[in-house]
Amino acid sequence: MALTKADLAETLFEELGLNKREAKDFVDAFFEEVRNSLADGAQVKLSGFGNFDLREKNQRPGRNPKTGEEIPISARRVVTFRPGQKLKARVELYAGSREQ
C-alpha cells in the first residue's frame, strides 16, 4: 500500500475540516505549485522535509538496450530530491524489510 493524493486529501478533510472538494483541490494545488516552481527553474526548499533541486545534465553516450545500437542521450535538466536532516533521521530508524 502506498500513500496517495486521495489519502492526503482524506486526512485534510478529517483533521482540518476542509470539505472533500476543498481537500482534493488543495492537494492538487500543492503539487502543482511545486511543479510550477521547478518548471520555472527555481528549486523548492521545504524545511523539515527536503529540497527539490535542479541539475543540468550534459549530453552523454547511451545505448538502446534491446538492439545495442548507440544513441546519444541529449542534454537535459532533471529534478533531484535531497531529504532534509529531520526526514533522514526519522527514516533511518525504520528497521523493516530491506527493499520495498
Add this chain to the structure above:
Amino acid sequence: MTKSELIEVLASRQSHLAFKDVELAVKSLLEQMSHALAEGERIEIRGFGSFSLHYRAPRQGRNPKTGASVSLPGKHVPHFKPGKELRERVDLGT
C-alpha cells in the same frame, strides 16, 4: 521557493481558505508524507513522482578526527523518482 513562499502562493490562489488553514494544510501534507516514509510506506503522486526508501548496507566507516575505524549499521534513506509530467515540464523549461 521556500515553504513560506509556497504557503503564500497557495493562500493567494485558494482565496476561499483562511491563511492559517493553508499553513496548517501544508504542514499536514508534509507531516503525512514524512510519517509514511518513517513507517516504510511508499508515496505515489501521479504526475509528480514517487518516494520510497532505499536500503544502505552496513559498512566500516572512519572517525575523520581520530582515524579510528567504526562500524556503521545498515539504514534506510528516502529516495524520490520524478514522474513523467514533472520530468517533461522541468526539461522543457531549459
